[in-house]
Amino acid sequence: MLYALDVFGTFVFAVSGAFRALKHELDLLGMMVLATATGIGGGIIRDLLLGAARPAAFRNETYLLACLAGGLAVFFAARKIAPRWDCVMAADAVGLSVFAAIGAEEAASSGFGALGIVMMAAITATGGGLIRDVLVREIPVVLKTDFYATAALAGGACLVASRAAGFSVRFQILSAALTAFVLRVAAMRYGISLPRVRRLAHSPSRLTMIRKGAHDAGKAERDEKGRLDPLSGRPPRFGSERTRG
Structure with a gap:
């Protein structure tokens, strides 16, 4: 049962990756890459953090086939999937x-401590999405x-x-699975999210931009003054009315 849900989750994650490729108008290969990632x-x-020589996805091709199926499903039936x-x-x-x-249990079986188990739960659940977003910048x-990684962290803590x-x-x-699922569904249903960091009105980066702008404006003003006639305060005139033309 758990294996079937694992493959099903792989397929659904692949679908979300394929839709991100659709958003960026990638070709079929790009869609397959994002779906698989x-x-x-x-x-x-x-698996790499646990020291496995060969990750499970490469030992059992069912996972790769699930990714390809998810990508192809979006490529050919995106208009039917999107409304649902x-x-x-x-x-x-x-x-x-x-x-x-699964990530938490694998970490626990490998002798990880409490924090390692919790972190492995989050890494397993969100690692693919992180790679996907990095690939499309x-x-x-x-x-x-x-409220995604938080639900995974809570699931790991429950385990x-x-x-x-x-037990x-x-x-x-x-x-662990039930805890993560309930929190994720509740977050989607009620719009729950963690507090966000707001940019400061006078953040260091903003002050640096203001100072740079003032410096550039001052330099432009000095350059303009350097082009004026010191006596008249006007731009220099070359030649005279008599010598023109």
Whole structure:
């Protein structure tokens, strides 16, 4: 059951990556690249951090096929999928929760500490999206607006707590996945988000721009004065009325 949900989550993540390619009007290859990066990127990062010689996505081709299927689905049926975007986002929440739970459990099984388990849950769930956004030169969504990584972190924390309480591995995974899923769906339903940092009115970068602008204006004024006649204060006139023409 968990494996089926994992493959399903990979497919849904690939669909979201393909739609980002659609937004930037990439070709078919570009769409496949973004779909694949989004679908398996987080899992590959997780496996490499856990010391796996071969990431699971390359040992089991089902994950790659799920990514290709997601990309092709958007390429040929984007107009039919877009009106059902709420369903896609709900499925995406399922993928997020499963990825977070699997990442946390893999880290726990490898002997990671509590913080490592929580971080691995977030990396597994959001790594593909981070790669996707970097490839199209956008600020990663998980760092700006969506209550996405936070839900994954909460899922990882839930697994740590249930593990410390002595619950079975099955219960740990289910509780972590359910926690991440409920938080993500609640965030989408009620518009929950973390507080955002607002730019300062007199931030260092803004003051630097103001000083540079004032310096450039002063330099232009000095250059203009240097071109004026020192006696008349007007631009110099070359020749006279008699010698012209």
